[in-house]
Amino acid sequence: MGSEQIPQPPSTAAAPHPPVAQETSVTGTAHRWLLDRIGALWALLTDRPVSLYAASVLRIGYGLLYLVFLLREFPHRDEIWGPGSPWTPALAQQLFDQTGWNSILILSDSRAYFELCYVMAVVTSALFMLGWRTRAVSLLFAVVVASFHARSIFMTDGGDNLILLMALYLVLTACGRRWSLDARRNRLKAARAGAAPEPARSLFARQLRYARTTLTTVVHNCGMLVIAAQVCFLYGSAGLYKIQGPTWGGGTALHYALNLELFQPWPALSHLVDQYPMVIAIAGYVTAPVLTVLLGMHFGIAVLLGLPLFSGAMIVADAVFLPDRFYAFLPRLWRRAARRAGVRQPAPGRAAGSASVPPQGRPDEAGSKRRATPAGQRDTSLATGRASDPAAP
Template sequence: METEQALAPHRRISDGLDTGPPRRVPERVGAFLTALTERPVSLYAAAVLRIGYGLLYLVFLLREFPHRDEIWGPGSPWTPELARQLFHQTGWASLLTLSDSRPYFETCYALAVVTSALFMLGWRTRAVSVLFAVVVASFHARAIFMTDGGDNLILLMAVYLVLTACGRHWSLDARRTRLQASVGKAASSSAGSGASEFRHQLGMSRRTLTAVLHNCGMFVIAAQVCFLYGSAGLYKVQGGSWGNGTALHYVLNLGLFRPWPELSVIAEEHDMLIAVACYLTVLLQVGFPFVLFGRLKYPVLTMLLGMHVGIAVLMGLPLFSGAMIIADAVFLPDRFYRSVGRLWRRTSRRAQVRKPGASPRGGPALVLPRPASPSQ
């Protein structure tokens, strides 16, 4: 998160009487409020969350396309009437239960695919983020008994991302803003002073509201991930199988979580590694909230990445693992994503240079005329 970096300039206390202890706490509170209302933090991380969850849900919908009727459609064993009866008890709602006709369901499914794609691309992100949250909530509520934990997290993140400015970078909205920047400057210079001042005040209020909502949304996302890891680790501590290092042994022998039985058998043969993985999993989850503000978070995030990849492969839970990996991206600072962007552009330019006929600077290649043949 970028909150610590945003507060750093404000921590410098001027020389004189203001250095006394009674003024330090108010100054820190004022610096925090200034950082909260003036500058949105972790904009690149929000963009990564938008792209990640939009792509993940799009792949999920496309993967389940052949089974869509059995899971969410009118032909599901959990019929729309049963779903409506459950909604009366739980207070949930779903667009899929408004009609039992098949054309309506197919239209909703197509709109869900299009909404996920547009959300991933960042087109009209403010409005599309609301539609994406409605789509995820509708599909989640329609088949609430066919979940694996991953769609629960996707639902929470979809709701939280509505508050964020996740379309500021790496989106079609950002590209359109860059193209319209010069036109906006020309229009503002030709307008009258009164109208310009009103637009300036309106823009300042809008930026303050956007910054507050975005920062609160990113804080809630980070707190949600910390709570998830911490509660999962404390829950494991209460069990005896995690304490004696045999929990993963039992997991690898569950038929429901053995997509690759041969691979599970190979992993089960290493008893010591299984015990170490059990203890390391509990340690990482319990200690995760306490390593976020230091450099230790980078190796911890790397080990968590390996853990989630192992869950996806050994237990066959790619949706859950993908949702957790994307959620962990909120703790990486914007300078990390900017360096990744620069590395990507540098790699793209090198690949362009290596193409046949490309010039060293990526421009049009110099084509020399062929010498005329003697017959000409």
């Protein structure tokens, strides 16, 4: 009896508990990480406009390219787009009824009206390239490109299609804030204002200005994203088409392309290049995404296949992937080269800030501090990343 042990109830303290606290901690960490990533993406989208220099390069490039295109085709304008074209306005209207396209060139059969439209297209392209009242002129440029493209759509190629898409996308961007007449006008306006205090605004006016700035920034950033995605899709689809056939894999695709009569602006040059099969094979195999290779490829397409508009459009489109610090470095590189050549340099105050990326933030965040900063030091405030750029393009 004494040795008998009284059975004890099972102890609950030794029973293992599920790691609820640990799981809650991991879930909370993942939740915070997700919120941080969403906040970072939202800040990237709304904080400041990105790639303003790249947008300006696109504006200058496509404006200049289309201006040269219109001037080059000036002697043939009537046969391509005018009332004397074999593709008459009546035929074009029938096609528009089926496709939904439209063109300002078919609103009248008058030759005087067509000549007026052509002059307007040349002037619009020049103003768009120079960046004069860019917000409104970019819309006119898109209308001009779409109208001329639709009027003679069967004579277009890939270059015309790309310029049309880019003209539509650039309407969304603030492509006039750098290297433009608008930017120069804003600088002169800021210099005249000097250290004058910013006028007091009501709460509603400040909120309205903030909303306008945010909307402009979001639309600009989305437009630049669409432009970059368009270029990626173009290169990706071209690469997928190439790997589907045996000619690119066998290194003979360029041989057949050089012997197409439709793409032989200089037959003797095409035949000369075709005499070096090893070079053609290497060129067919090289697909590395290097900028110099892409530029060389497009230059070869322009010269050998007679597609300068397409090549120019692609070269300009590649500029969207270069960062703003690259474009901001170009003036400093130019001044350095000019200094070595003994060319007269600009005033020191102007040169001090032109080597860095100008501020791109919201107008209200710098406020009166930026007003009180000398013009030569204002552009060097990129380190804070919060200085202002005028809301107007």
